[in-house]
Each structure stands twice: as structure tokens, then as C-alpha cells.
Amino acid sequence: xxxxxxxxxxxxxxxxxxxxxxxxxxxxxxxxxxxxxxxxxxxxxxxxxxxxxxxxxxxxxxxxxxxxxxxxxxxxxxxxxxxxxxxxxxxxxxxxxxxxxxxxxxxxxxxxxxxxxxxxxxxxxxxxxxxxxxxxxxxxxxxxxxxxxxxxxxxxxxxxxxxxxxxxxxxxxxxxxxxxxxxxxxxxxxxxxxxxxxxxxxxxxxxxxxxxxxxxxxxxxxxxxxxxxxxxxxxxxxxxxxxxxxxxxxxxxxxxxxxxxxxxxxxxxxxxxxxxxxxxxxxxxxxxxxxxxxxxxxxxxxxxxxxxxxxxxxxxxxxxxxxxxxxxxxxxxxxxxxxxxxxxxxxxxxxxxxxxxxxxxxxxxxxxxxxxxxxxxxxxxxxxxxxxxxxxxxxxxxxxxxxxxxxxxxxxxxxxxxxxxxxxxxxxxxxxxxxxxxxxxxxxxxxxxxxxxxxxxxxxxxxxxxxxxxxxxxxxxxxxxxxxxxxxxxxxxxxx
Numbered sequence: 001x002x003x004x005x006x007x008x009x010x011x012x013x014x015x016x017x018x019x020x021x022x023x024x025x026x027x028x029x030x031x032x033x034x035x036x037x038x039x040x041x042x043x044x045x046x047x048x049x050x051x052x053x054x055x056x057x058x059x060x061x062x063x064x065x066x067x068x069x070x071x072x073x074x075x076x077x078x079x080x081x082x083x084x085x086x087x088x089x090x091x092x093x094x095x096x097x098x099x100x101x102x103x104x105x106x107x108x109x110x111x112x113x114x115x116x117x118x119x120x121x122x123x124x125x126x127x128x129x130x131x132x133x134x135x136x137x138x139x140x141x142x143x144x145x146x147x148x149x150x151x152x153x154x155x156x157x158x159x160x161x162x163x164x165x166x167x168x169x170x171x172x173x174x175x176x177x178x179x180x181x182x183x184x185x186x187x188x189x190x191x192x193x194x195x196x197x198x199x200x201x202x203x204x205x206x207x208x209x210x211x212x213x214x215x216x217x218x219x220x221x222x223x224x225x226x227x228x229x230x231x232x233x234x235x236x237x238x239x240x241x242x243x244x245x246x247x248x249x250x251x252x253x254x255x256x257x258x259x260x261x262x263x264x265x266x267x268x269x270x271x272x273x274x275x276x277x278x279x280x281x282x283x284x285x286x287x288x289x290x291x292x293x294x295x296x297x298x299x300x301x302x303x304x305x306x307x308x309x310x311x312x313x314x315x316x317x318x319x320x321x322x323x324x325x326x327x328x329x330x331x332x333x334x335x336x337x338x339x340x341x342x343x344x345x346x347x348x349x350x351x352x353x354x355x356x357x358x359x360x361x362x363x364x365x366x367x368x369x370x371x372x373x374x375x376x377x378x379x380x381x382x383x384x385x386x387x388x389x390x391x392x393x394x395x396x397x398x399x400x401x402x403x404x405x406x407x408x409x410x411x412x413x414x415x416x417x418x419x420x421x422x423x424x425x426x427x428x429x430x431x432x433x434x435x436x437x438x439x440x441x442x443x444x445x446x447x448x449x450x451x452x453x454x455x456x457x458x459x460x461x462x463x464x465x466x467x468x469x470x471x472x473x474x475x476x477x478x479x480x481x482x483x484x485x486x487x488x489x490x491x492x493x494x495x496x
Contacts, residue, residue, distance in 0.1 A: 006154065006321070009330025010337075013198070017338050020194055021179030024187025033373050035109055035357070038184035039349050040262045043104065049189055050272040053346075054259040056192030058250065059279050060343040064199070064286060064336050065146045069312030071290030075228035077235055079287055080242040085280040087247035091418075092273050096251060097266040098421045104266075110350075111257050111417045112358035118420050121428040122362050127435055128413045129358035132254040133351050133383075135406040139253065140347050140387035142403050143340035144169065145313065148391070150337045153317035156302070166392060172341060173388050177381045180345045184377075185262060188345045195342050198335030200282065202320070206332070207285045210323050214295040223294035237465035245470035249411040252418070254350030255343065289316050298322040344384060352380035404458035405446055411470040412438035415481040430484025438477030445469045 028044060030037040045053060070078030099114065108114050111132070116125035151165040158164055179187045211217050221229065231239055250256060263269040293299050293315050299322040303311045320332045356376040361367055367375075416431045445460045446469055459466035 003326040005326035006330040006333070009327045010154070010334045013331060013334045014338070017191055017194055017334075017341075018175055018179070020190040021175070021183060021187040024179065024183030024190045027186050027190060030186075032182075032184055033370065035353065035369075035373055035376060036107070038373060039109065039353050039376065040258065041185040041189055043262060044264050045189065045262045045268075046264050047268040047271045047275075049193070050259065050263045050269060051275050052193045052196050053185075053189050053262065054256070054272065055196050055276060055279050056188075056339070056342045057255050057259045057346050058276075058343075059196075059199070059283065060143050060146065060339055063146075063283065064339055065149050065313050065316050066142070067283060067287045068290035068293075068315045071287050072293060072315045073290075073312040075224070076231045077239060077242075078290070079231075080239050080246070082280060082284045082287065084243040084246040085250075085283060086277055087243060088250045089273055089276050089280075091247055092251050092260075092276075093270060095418050095421055096260045096273065097269055099257070099417075100260055100263055100266050100269050102421075103261050109261065109357055110254065110353050111252070111413070112354060115416050115420060116358070119416065119426070119428040119431065121432070124416060124428050124432050124435070125358050126362060127432065128416060129354040131409055131413055131435070131439070132354050135410040136254055136347050136351050137383070137387055137390065138403045138406045139255075140344050140384065141390045143344045143347075144388060144391040147172070147337050147340035149313045150317050150333045153302075153314060153321055154333060156305075169388065169391075172337075173344075173384055176341050176345055177384050180349065180384075181377050181381055185258070185346065185349060188342055188349070189262075191338065191345075192342050195335060195338045198331060199339060202332040202335050203282045203285050205324070205328065206289065206320065210289075210292050210296070210319065213323055214292065217288075217292075220292045220295040224291060229291070234465055237462075237467050238459050241468035241471040245411060245468040245474070246407065248414055248418075248474070249407050249470060252410050252413055253347075254354055255347040258346060258350040258353070286316070289319055293319045296322055344387070348380045348383040348387075349376075351383045352376045355379050404455060405443070408442040408446065408458065408470040408473060409439055411474045412442065412477050414474060415478055419478075419481075425485050425489060426481060427485040427488050430481045430488065433484060434477040434480035437480055438473045441476050442469055442473035445472060 025032065028042070030042040030044075032038045036043060067078055067081045070081075099111075102108065102114060106113075106117060108117070110129070112125040112129040115128050116122055147169060148165060151168055152161075155161040155164050211220070214220060251260070260269060263272070290312075293303075296319060299315075299318045302318050302322065303314060306314060317333060317336065321329050324332065353376060356372055356379060360375060361372070412435050415426065415434055420426060420431075446455060446458065449457050449460045449469065458469050460469045460472060462472075
């Protein structure tokens with residue numbers, strides 16, 4: 001049974017979180033009846049605010065528990081997350097300022113807005129919008145899985161613990177939906193700063209206090225097999241392609257693009273992006289927690305009471321609870337918990353923009369501005385509760401597996417969105433075909449890799465070794481997009 005000081009610290013800071021969320025409506029006032037004001041904070045966020053917003057956007061509750069969980073369960077392969085985040089910011093520095101500049105000039109709110117204007121194709125824009133919405137849903141669900149890990153640890157030993165967890169999640173999402181509806185991205189930004197400060201304090205305290213309490217890192221590493229921390233040669237292709245595929249996909253997610261487009265200027269966006277690798281340092285520390293927990297007997301005893309398949313997700317919350325003072329454990333657990341709520345809000349806002357602007361407005365092009373913002377707010381709320389219902393109805397292992405598929409899907413919009421920024425020769429028809437084939441081949445390879453059973457792997461066996469499926473399907477997609485565009489250009493040249 002957890003101590004009262006854990007609960008008091010957790011609840012007290014959650015109240016602060018709620019206040020900040022609702023106060024966002026009055027912070028940097030703007031007319032929230034306009035989509036760009038509600039969903040992009042009026043495009044007025046400076047370097048520091050964008051740093052915190054995108055940091056909260058990309059480093060979520062699931063990130064906080066998933067990487068240590070992977071290291072705890074499978075070892076060194078999951079360290080791919082550290083170099084991948086460094087690479088992804090290089091991709092962002094090359095592409096996102098260009099997208100921001102075009103969005104400011106032409107009023108884009110989503111990547112689909114850009115694609116429609118760039119290629120003159122509503123069909124391609126709708127396909128990209130649908131892909132973004134579908135890929136985002138399991139991502140929101142995984143934030144809830146991360147939040148559940150906190151509640152599971154906190155309420156362990158309670159009578160009817162599962163009911164208490166579900167009621168707690170429902171209350172949290174009702175509050176989230178309420179302040180997101182009223183405050184939009186402004187509320188998400190303020191709560192993002194709050195969340196990130198708590199997370200950074202937690203990471204620094206844990207990485208100092210826990211090794212001291214257990215006798216150093218050497219003791220922790222002595223508790224695991226050497227193969228656990230050394231990547232075997234057979235896994236090098238998997239490691240390398242996980243880095244590449246993940247780096248190319250991350251800034252394609254709608255919530256990442258919303259964070260980018262909220263920036264006040266391209267220059268400030270570049271500065272904030274250049275600072276974001278600091279979160280990669282934090283992620284490396286988090287990964288080490290998957291090793292540190294082996295040297296904490298009380299935490300390991302606690303984890304042994306759960307099925308092996310669900311232990312990993314509880315590593316960080318249990319490590320915090322069994323190594324830190326109760327009052328600080330409450331603060332740290334609250335950081336993880338709201339680390340799921342903040343990105344869930346941003347993700348649902350991004351989904352709602354895609355649905356309203358790039359699907360509904362294509363069907364009803366004369367929709368009024370007031371109707372557009374109303375539908376966007378309502379659909380943002382709906383997406384949150386769809387993801388919450390998904391988690392209640394589907395086991396966590398399936399939610400995690402579907403996120404693997406989501407990453408494969410979102411990578412397929414890269415040719416139109418990122419290459420579309422710079423390559424003038426691309427044509428809409430090959431892009432449409434490439435997107436369809438990329439998605440179709442990706443889904444087939446995921447099914448084949450898992451023997452047409454439950455999703456547990458996103459790696460496909462090849463003669464080179466296991467390769468991340470997103471990279472293979474994206475390669476096929478790019479070949480069709482560029483090959484088809486070249487063929488059309490040659491055909492047109494012959495006709496003239």
C-alpha cells in the first residue's frame with residue numbers, strides 16, 4: 001500500500017496542472033474561434049515555448065516507460081532510441097523550417113493542406129489525412145498505457161484496483177477534454193512546460209540518487225548477462241534500420257507538425273530544434289533505468305507479482321516508488337502521468353484539424369469558419385475518448401503492437417510531405433500509387449512477420465538479416481513515386 005505523502009504530492013500537483021490547462025484560454029489572448037488560434041496558439045510561440053511544447057509532444061508518458069521497458073525485456077536493441085532521436089532532429093532542421101515558411105505564407109494548418117496545394121490533388125491530401133488520423137490513434141492509446149502504469153503501481157494492493165484505475169483515467173480525460181476544448185494548444189503549451197520541468201527534475205534525481213543507493217552502475221550491470229548490453233551481429237541490420245525508419249517517421253506525425261507550425265518564426269523554430277537533442281540525453285538516462293531496476297530487490301519483487309509480458313511497462317514507476325522518498329515519488333509519478341495527458345491533447349487537436357480541414361471541408365467546401373472550429377473542437381474531444389475506449393477494450397500488448405504498425409503507416413507519407421518540399425519533379429499519380437503500395441506492403445509484411453497472428457514484431461527477415469518493415473515499405477513507395485514521376489516526365493517530353 002502506498003504512503004499518503006505519495007498521494008498528497010500527486011493530487012496537489014495534478015490540481016496545478018488543471019489550473020494551468022484552463023488558464024491557457026487567457027494566456028496570450030487570441031480569438032479562439034479561429035482554427036489557427038485554437039490549434040496552433042496563433043503561431044506565436046517563441047524558441048523556449050516551442051522547445052517545451054515539441055519536447056512534451058515527442059517525449060511522452062509512453063517514451064518515459066517504453067524505452068526502459070524494452071531495455072528491461074530485451075536489452076541493447078532498444079538503445080536504438082538514443083541515436084535515432086539525434087538523427088531525427090537533423091531531418092527536422094532540414095525540412096521543418098521550409099514547411100513552416102510555406103505554411104505561414106499560405107495559411108496551412110496541416111501537412112495535407114500543403115500537399116493539396118503543392119500537387120493539386122484532393123485525393124492525395126485526403127489519403128494523407130486519413131493515414132495521419134489512423135496512425136495517431138494508437139499513439140494516443142499508448143499514452144494511456146503509460147498513464148496506466150503509474151496508476152497500477154500507485155493502486156497496487158487496493159481492493160478493486162482495476163476499477164479505481166479506470167475511473168481515475170476517465171476523470172483525467174474528462175478534465176483534459178474540457179480544458180483542451182476551451183484553451184486549445186495554449187493550454188497544452190502551459191501544461192507542457194509544467195510536465196517537462198517535472199520530468200527533467202525526476203530524471204536528474206533518479207540518475208544520481210538510485211546509483212548511489214544501490215552501489216553504483218557497476219553493481220547494476222553485474223546483475224544482467226553480458227549479451228544483454230552487447231548487440232549481437234545478427235541484430236545490427238535491425239538496429240540500424242530502426243534508427244533510420246524511426247528518424248524519418250517522427251516528424252511526419254500530425255502532432256509533431258502542429259508543434260512546428262505553432263512557432264513564431266522559422267529562425268526560432270531552428271533554434272528550438274537545435275536544442276531538442278537535450279531530450280535525447282534524458283532518453284539515454286531513461287534507458288539506463290531498465291538496467292538499474294535489476295539492482296533494486298524491492299522493485300524486482302514487486303514486478304514479479306505481474307505477468308512477464310506486462311512487467312516492462314512498470315519498470316520506471318516501480319523504480320521510482322521503491323527508491324525515492326514518498327513525497328518525491330508522488331511528484332515523479334505525476335510527471336509521468338501528465339506526460340501522457342499533454343501529448344494526448346496535442347495529438348487529438350492534430351487529428352481534428354485533419355478531419356475537419358482535409359476531409360469534411362472536401363465534402364462540404366462552403367462550411368463556415370464558426371462551424372469549422374466547432375467541429376474541430378468536438379472531434380478533438382471524440383478522438384481522446386475513442387483512444388481511451390480502445391485501451392479499456394483491448395489488452396495493452398495489442399495497443400503497443402498496433403503502434404508499431406502506426407509507425408510503418410506514417411512513414412509512407414514522407415515522399416509527398418518531405419520530398420514534396422524540395423523535389424519539383426514529383427507527380428501526384430505516382431505518389432498516390434506509391435502511398436497505397438507502401439501501406440499495403442507494410443501491412444502484409446507485418447502480418448507475415450507475425451505469422452498472421454497477434455502483432456509482436458515490426459522486423460521482417462531478409463537475406464541481410466531482420467529489417468524494420470517501415471524502411472522496406474518506404475523504399476518500395478519511393479521507387480514508385482520517383483520512378484513513376486520520371487516516366488511521366490519522359491512521356492510528356494516525347495509528346496512535345
